[in-house]
Amino acid sequence: MSTDFLYPFIDATESDPAALLADLAASAQSKAAESVALREASLKEAAPLIHSAAAEMARRFAAGGRLFCFGNGGSSTDAANLVELFARPPAGRRLPAWSLTADQAVLTALGNDVGFDLVFARQLIARAQSGDIAIAMSTSGNSPDLVAGLREARQRGLYTIGFAGYDGGAFAESPDVDTCLVVRSQSVHRIQESQALLGYQLWATVQAHEALQ
């Protein structure tokens, strides 16, 4: 009797993909269900924070404030997608928003000359004004460049929002973070999927706020 089915990872002679494909499909459905459940739970938990953060953002936008978003790696792309939503929404009002990872000349100049931990803080020193808004997207909530960016932003009078996963990391305890939105999961992938939805809901709530009508 073959016991290969018990140890597929050592089976170099496996030749029929049907069993693997069935496992993969089942795994995809189970992970997707987990992702949807986490998105719903995260949205529910974050609803009051999103409501208050969106109100402050709307007031700032209405008074001429602008939004700067930043993150590392995959989170930098999620931050860039959030910027797209604010600046070029499928419907609603366009609002001034930029990603601080968009310019590789600035990013590499700062990374090379002053160190990577300051790539966002130094851009905010140059560009940000009191009345603006800063959003840092992270899964750990601990990245030194994001922590430094939020500190600089807060000192300059920006309203600061941190997205984090796990237990919120340093963002959750930081006096430099006005609002910390935490997705309570241990999976970087599931955290990012939920953060996208929280970002969407933040945008939609800003759009709906009376200060921008």
Added chain:
Amino acid sequence: MTATTPLPAQPELTAELAADLAGASLALAQRFSAGATMWCLAPAFTPHAQHIAVEFVHPVVVGKRALPAVALTGPDLVDQVRMSARSGDIVIAVARADDPDVGAVMRRAPAWGVTSIWIGNGPRPAPGAADHVLWVDDPDPRMPATGHFVLLYHLLWELTHVCFEHPGLLTAPSECTDEVCITCSDEGRLAEVLTVADGSAVVRTARGTETVDTLMTGDVADGDLVLVHAGMAIGRVPDEFDEGTEGPR
């Protein structure tokens, strides 16, 4: 936009889409094992292309192997893929079905010998438009911004790495499994015209470049898609979006 605007649906992953993801993941693992690079496109949502690339190049799970993936962004996307992709590579796009650049890349993929994956929502691309179509039918234009596409390519990465644990399945099956073998019979292979001479043309196919006789098709131009058989161009393949943006320049 009002406060009552409902959230976009958080779609369930249908059994059909789960099966499509499984098939695409096995194909990815097979192609990567054979040395492929994956070229990532998302003309209307550039960050998605970059997220896919960073996911594969720098995995979030320690110990998973880094895989060659590159986001292509900016202008002249079709030219960029044409120049970048080699036979055996992969192209993955996040785009609506009517995206002209992605449509042009997908139509050319067989001529370049490239395995194609297309992620999107709303009206579907035509059947066979890509090797693997990972599609959500809900046309909500907000879907690219609410995490569902991120889920789809995260799953693609996760399942691809599961496939690496099955070394026996990482060799792509030979095309010659049937009594009639398309490759061996040289039946209508797709080719892209590179340069034209009197009565012949140099074309690019999955096997490389070759010179074919163009007597049957008449005049062809750079960038045209033709079917070749036994050294002859035997017919043109119409281009759905014929906007003059797709030929080599």
